[in-house]
Amino acid sequence: MPAAETSPLTVGLLGLGVIGQVHLRTLAARSDVSVVLAADPSPSARERCGVPAYDRLDAVLADLRTGRVQAPDLFVLATPTSTHLDLVQRLLDETGADVLSEKPLTEDPVALDALGSRSDAAARVRVVNHFAFSPEVEWGVGLVAARGWGEPAIVLSTFNDPYVAMPPARRASYVSTWVDSGPNQLGMLERFVTGCEVRAHSAAPDGSRSVTEVGFATGAGVLCANWHTGDSSKQTTMRWEGGREVLLDHTAMTGLALDGGSPVEHLGHDGSVDRKTAHYRAMYDTYLRDRDHPLLSLAHARTAAAVLRQAGDAPPVASLGWQ
Incomplete structure (x- = not known):
């Protein structure tokens, strides 16, 4: 039948x-x-x-x-x-x-x-938690696992969005660069690192820029978010000892991996869908296949909220020239 x-x-x-x-x-x-x-x-x-x-x-x-x-x-x-x-x-x-x-x-x-x-x-x-399932993130997770690289030692993640010029009514739906972009960066990082916590944090008074130093089990990183920009641009670079690197372009959904300074893998995208559609399609694929996935759970949201709140108690980024 x-x-x-x-x-x-x-x-x-x-x-x-x-x-x-x-x-x-x-x-x-x-x-x-x-x-x-x-x-x-x-x-x-x-x-x-x-x-x-x-x-x-x-x-x-x-x-x-x-x-x-x-x-x-x-x-x-x-x-x-x-x-x-x-x-x-x-x-x-x-x-x-x-x-x-x-x-x-x-x-x-x-x-x-x-x-x-x-x-x-x-x-x-x-x-x-749509960034965690983006095509370039999935590619990076698979590459790191296949090559046995483990968790990175250094992470730099920059998220730029053109929100500062928005009309006040539309911008009112956003809170700050840290609250709006931070969860995306933290969710993405959880695919690669363990035990992320805030060590230092500086933000513009209106929340339109922020720089956050984080630590995790195998190293440290910097998360930067900025609304003073002409267009969206989001990238993450991860480095391991021995010259291994993974460069993820979250806007273009592409990636590049290097070992000893030499390119070893390159990810392209077919351009069939825009970034947001690709992210949300992957998120719904995960939700409908495995609604108990840890990165969609209330427990993960509680962990992310705790990390977001750590920024309020953290010292300023000492090397930064603006407050």
Whole structure:
């Protein structure tokens, strides 16, 4: 007998901004997922999304209670960072759906501990960690494992985004370079190093630039994030003893490996999809195949929040010429 068909996972998407649109496009391209509702305060975003759309969560919950709309299996949160924790708690309280939230869930480890104390949170809550599954990161992880290089001794990661010139209303959805880019850098680094912690941290008063020195089991690194830039540009370089290096270009999704100063492997990309689509497609592949993956877990979100919070207590970067 033919195998029974599996019904698509039904999804409710909260937030139809820039990242919400990436979620919507990525989910719409999948045959194993069906987006059944969305919510966003913007009338134009609701009109364009192609699914039943609401202006606020209250309206969604009201229709769920009366049965006027299908209850999703999963709610995806692509709303501003400051709303994530409250929305997760409300969805856990008022629906039976699982929740996949954009990162960071919160930068407050105490609040995450409180959420984690709920009996249903670990099973129902997952947090997006899309950089950790990007094509160039997966390539780098496989290369390092195949060559037996172990964990690197030095890491330099620079994440630049052109946010400083954004209109105030749009920029308001971001918190700071450290809070918005730091989780991406930390999630990516967790594929290569163990036990990352902050040793020093300096940030511009408005949060638009930050430099963070970190330590890990086998060495140390620098994480830099900057909104004063003409375009997005994100790279990570990792070095081992003996002249071994891996250079990852997260914007182009390419990579280069050197051994003793000589190139040994080179990764290209076919250009079929843009960076965000590639990242989120890989993240959803992982979520739908293995929703218990550690890098999507509430436990990982709690670890990341603790590292983010360490920056507030860390000394300034002594060698840096700006504050």
